[in-house]
Amino acid sequence: MTHRISRRSVLAGGAALLSYAAFAPRAFSEEARLRLLWWGSQTRADRTNKVSELFKAANPGVSINGEFLGWSDYWPRLATQVAGGNAPDVIQMDYRYIVEYARRGALAPLDSYLGSVLKVEDFDQVQIKGGSVDGKLYGISLGANSTAMMVNTVAFEEAGVDLPTPATTWDELARMGIEITKAGKRKGYYGLSDGSGVEPLLENWLRQRGKALFTADGKIAYDANDGAEWFAMWQKMRDDKACVPADIQALDQFNIETSPLSLGKAATSYAHSNQLVGYQAINKDKIVLRSHALIGKDAKGGHYRKPSMFFSVSAKSSDPELGAKYVNFFVKDPDAAKVLGVERGVPESASVRDALAPSLDDLGRAALEYVSGLGALAGDLPPPPPSGAGEAELALRRVAEQVAFGQLDAKQGGETLVDEVTQILSRG
Amino acid sequence: MAAVQDSAVVVGAGANGRPAAQGRWASIWAKHGAGYMFLLPWLIGFFGLTLGPAVASLYLSFTSFDLIRAPEWVGTANYVRIATADPKFAAAIHVTFLYVVLSVPFKLAFALLVAILLNRGVRGLTVYRAIFYLPSLLGGSVAIAVLWRQLFAGDGLINSLLGQFGIEGPSWISHPNYSIWTLVVLSVWQFGSPMIIFLAGLRQIPTDMYEAASLDGASKFRQFYKITLPLLTPVIFFNAVVQTIDAFKAFTPAFIISGGTGGPINSTLFYTLYLYQEAFGNFRMGYASALAWILVLIIALFTAFSFLTSRYWVHYDD
Numbered sequence: 001m002t003h004r005i006s007r008r009s010v011l012a013g014g015a016a017l018l019s020y021a022a023f024a025p026r027a028f029s030e031e032a033r034l035r036l037l038w039w040g041s042q043t044r045a046d047r048t049n050k051v052s053e054l055f056k057a058a059n060p061g062v063s064i065n066g067e068f069l070g071w072s073d074y075w076p077r078l079a080t081q082v083a084g085g086n087a088p089d090v091i092q093m094d095y096r097y098i099v100e101y102a103r104r105g106a107l108a109p110l111d112s113y114l115g116s117v118l119k120v121e122d123f124d125q126v127q128i129k130g131g132s133v134d135g136k137l138y139g140i141s142l143g144a145n146s147t148a149m150m151v152n153t154v155a156f157e158e159a160g161v162d163l164p165t166p167a168t169t170w171d172e173l174a175r176m177g178i179e180i181t182k183a184g185k186r187k188g189y190y191g192l193s194d195g196s197g198v199e200p201l202l203e204n205w206l207r208q209r210g211k212a213l214f215t216a217d218g219k220i221a222y223d224a225n226d227g228a229e230w231f232a233m234w235q236k237m238r239d240d241k242a243c244v245p246a247d248i249q250a251l252d253q254f255n256i257e258t259s260p261l262s263l264g265k266a267a268t269s270y271a272h273s274n275q276l277v278g279y280q281a282i283n284k285d286k287i288v289l290r291s292h293a294l295i296g297k298d299a300k301g302g303h304y305r306k307p308s309m310f311f312s313v314s315a316k317s318s319d320p321e322l323g324a325k326y327v328n329f330f331v332k333d334p335d336a337a338k339v340l341g342v343e344r345g346v347p348e349s350a351s352v353r354d355a356l357a358p359s360l361d362d363l364g365r366a367a368l369e370y371v372s373g374l375g376a377l378a379g380d381l382p383p384p385p386p387s388g389a390g391e392a393e394l395a396l397r398r399v400a401e402q403v404a405f406g407q408l409d410a411k412q413g414g415e416t417l418v419d420e421v422t423q424i425l426s427r428g
Numbered sequence: 429m430a431a432v433q434d435s436a437v438v439v440g441a442g443a444n445g446r447p448a449a450q451g452r453w454a455s456i457w458a459k460h461g462a463g464y465m466f467l468l469p470w471l472i473g474f475f476g477l478t479l480g481p482a483v484a485s486l487y488l489s490f491t492s493f494d495l496i497r498a499p500e501w502v503g504t505a506n507y508v509r510i511a512t513a514d515p516k517f518a519a520a521i522h523v524t525f526l527y528v529v530l531s532v533p534f535k536l537a538f539a540l541l542v543a544i545l546l547n548r549g550v551r552g553l554t555v556y557r558a559i560f561y562l563p564s565l566l567g568g569s570v571a572i573a574v575l576w577r578q579l580f581a582g583d584g585l586i587n588s589l590l591g592q593f594g595i596e597g598p599s600w601i602s603h604p605n606y607s608i609w610t611l612v613v614l615s616v617w618q619f620g621s622p623m624i625i626f627l628a629g630l631r632q633i634p635t636d637m638y639e640a641a642s643l644d645g646a647s648k649f650r651q652f653y654k655i656t657l658p659l660l661t662p663v664i665f666f667n668a669v670v671q672t673i674d675a676f677k678a679f680t681p682a683f684i685i686s687g688g689t690g691g692p693i694n695s696t697l698f699y700t701l702y703l704y705q706e707a708f709g710n711f712r713m714g715y716a717s718a719l720a721w722i723l724v725l726i727i728a729l730f731t732a733f734s735f736l737t738s739r740y741w742v743h744y745d746d
Contacts (some may be wrong), residue, residue: 072688076708083495100711104496189675246692248582250602391710394689401678401692405604 032322036066038083038092038309039074041278044343050326051336055329071255082106087314089323093139094309095130099384101312102133109136109312113324119332129324130307130381139310140327143345145274146198146303146371146378149292150259154285155267159183159191164220166301166317166377168206169219170233174292177242191242191261193269196234197400199393201270201292205304207232207379208295218386220421225415231403235410246404254397257282272347274308276367289370291377301377308345346371388424395420433725482515499714506718517719518537521701526608528675531615536667539619543626545657557624557691564620566586572614573684595648601685604695611681622667629663630656659740669734676727679704699723 017255040046045068052064058247067088069077081087082101086313091102101107110118120128120140126178131139149164156163159180164173195201212221237243244266251312252258256278261269270292271279279287291303313323324370330336353368360368371420396417403413463472489506490501543671546556566572582599590597595703600606632658641651657664679700682690688696692698703723707716 078494078710079711101496106496126472247599247603250692252582253597253689255687258687325627388710394705394709397689398691398693401604405693407604407693 001378002034012169015210015246018381019274024416025143031063032060032319032320034062034064034090034319034326035088035324036064036090037078038068039071040068040092043277044068046183047076047340047343050339051330051333052334054335054339058329059075059325064326077174082314085316085362087316088318089317090326091312091314092142092309095196095307096385096389098131098139098312099133099312100111100387102138103387106315107138107315108253108315108320108323109138110140110313110324110359112143113321117321117324117330120328120349121200122350124206124305124350126381127305127307130384131310132161139307139312140331141222141307141310141345141348142331143274143347144305144371145203145272145308145345147202147365148271148276148293148382149272149290150261150271150276150279151271151288151290152261152267152283152285153188153288155180155189158185159267163288165292167289167297168290168293169299171279171291172296174237176270177237178240181241186264188265190244190248190260190266191236191268192244193252194234194238194243194246194400194404195270196231196404197397198254198270202230202396203382204292204302205295206305207382208299213392214383214389218416221423222418224411224414224418227417228411229414231400231413232410235403238404243332246401246406249404250401261287271371272306272308273367274342275326277343277363278304280363289366290376291370300379301374303374303378305371305374305378306381307348322382342367353384386425388427391424392421395424483716485653485720486581488714491714493711493714494711494719496711498655498705502714506715507722509715510718510722512543516694516702517696520690520697520699523608523690523695523697524676524699527611527615527678528672530608530612532668532671533674534612535619535671536622536664537614539667540626540664541580541659542619542650543623543630545622547630557627562621564618570680570684571727573681576610576614576681577685607685607692611678611685614681615675623635625663626660626669627630629660633659658743660733662744665738665742667736669731672730672734673727674728676723736746 004343005295011021011118036048040048045066047268048068049066052066053347054234056062056064061084074092078087078091089107091101091107093107098107114137115122118140121336123141124144127141127144128137131137131141151163153163156176157313160183161176163181164176168176173192181189182190199213206212208221209226234243238245243249244260248260248263250259251263256262256271259269259271260266262279262282269279273289276289276322279422290333291301294301311327313327317323330340331347332349333354334355336389338359340347341360346368347356353377357365399408399413399417399420402408402416403410448722471629482711488499490503492502493499542560544562546553550556552602580600581587582597584600586600587597598606600610605733609744617665637655637659638651641655646654678698678702682696682698682701683704685700686696688701688705688709690701699719700723703716703719
């Protein structure tokens, strides 16, 4: 039994009332209007707004209205606006959600603008593919990043422990953790953060074992054994005091401010390379980027260069071509590039990278060098995560906590995790 | 009331500038029009922002709706899943009931205690009243929840105090065994609004009753049980119902303290937080609507139960 109601009747039902912008007055002038929405910090907003000013200067008669929110407020707002038929023209999109939005018809395919409005020929082609869903292009990558370990160099130095290298194995990293904890140079300080609930870290570890989080058709791509070994490895680190105990790790809300590294509880944390700027901004000690540890001496790395975020154009935009033009300006204009730096990741366009390199500060250069220097540690981009991936991430976190707090052993943890993720993905 | 209507006639006729007796509707309009005009803002709010969305949500609860595509009718599937196949629903119910059962009695008892202390002619009563009411004003705010995080973290103020006595406390807010208690304490700390109502209730009790009782040799304790409590039962009843409904709807503290996850291990997964996750995190607006109606039902049942039992313990003075 299928019954559909029109979008208009949903509007009448009040969904649109949630979206205050529905009442925003239309511009009375003749000029073209462009609305942007992105998530991020004030720094990112300042940089974005400056680029909008440059775009307006280059395209007289265009008015741009930009809005930004934090990550967790961003998705409810975007979903509500799309539901109300009031989506912004240019939408910042994440790799995690692009499939959901593209398949549901919320985004405009951009293929017809390639070569004319969108001049992205010198992009890394893998990243162009990353913005495609079902063979159509829905997002232009704003930069590349990779998962990374954030390392507090001063804490390592105080404990007399050498920094990890690209050849460091998990066993060696665990020993480093133990030494830092034992050195006891800081009160209540541990060597490592507990990464057992951090999905990108699990993904890196799985990739080194030749597996992945999800298959291309949206199913789970690892089994209970993998999960059990993963949890067992971290259980040993907790037992040996190589990493922080469960009740400290649980303080981490998976953002820069609440990570054990930033809270002064541990000398490492697991994040994305473009977040180095943010980490350094709130940490007094010098922070550096390191690739993740290896599962064995001759293991292949599990990294990949990931589109940090995309710009997509709304399917409902009154002027999608203008939207595409803005996106092209954002990723290709040299002046825009200088304003943006690597705060959204390393630019995808080779010419922009070359133009940008001399103007970068030390942090920007470190992030750029990290991503471009991964070499053999980096492999292919995995397929975009399926619907339900966000829920699966929460499930990993919860099961990891159940193991850490001793409610499950590692083996039960592996089984529970695989069960729950399988169920979540089957619901879609 | 009559005076208001009379003046409405005058205003209505004046505004329309025509005789009030032309036809039935015209006369009704002339008589009550101004009144309805004054009610209009509230009516718009009620129909547009309360009743409309409520009806829409009832409809959506029988659909699968991802916020982007049109809703698809699925019958009672959402309710069936809630009842039979959703372990997180069970977890959320458990946490929420625990919170209601712990926080409401503690909060009311504490509020009554403070109200009684304040009622004893303390000097500067108004100042104390304001100070004690402050947490309630701030209580729902994000800032207080953040403050709570600081207080109950592993190296927070609470553990520093415990450290003075040689006790090493855990990180209260991030340990599944204790996290709910920090939220209960936060709720009890916001005792201001029931306290003010208790205070008003205490003021209503005639002092000559106490005088008569002391003359008869009743102890303070006995006076409390035989006079204060029975005469206060309507106020206690009111506070209990309001606070229970509030506790069922609690959202902000858990959202902030767990960073929206309901963690660690679902220990702060309040019902409303789970509802929010389903609606906006997992794009299951239809399912979330069904969850919302279940909550309405639970609150209605609790309230009905309170009213039914109230006749056995609430005494109205007449």
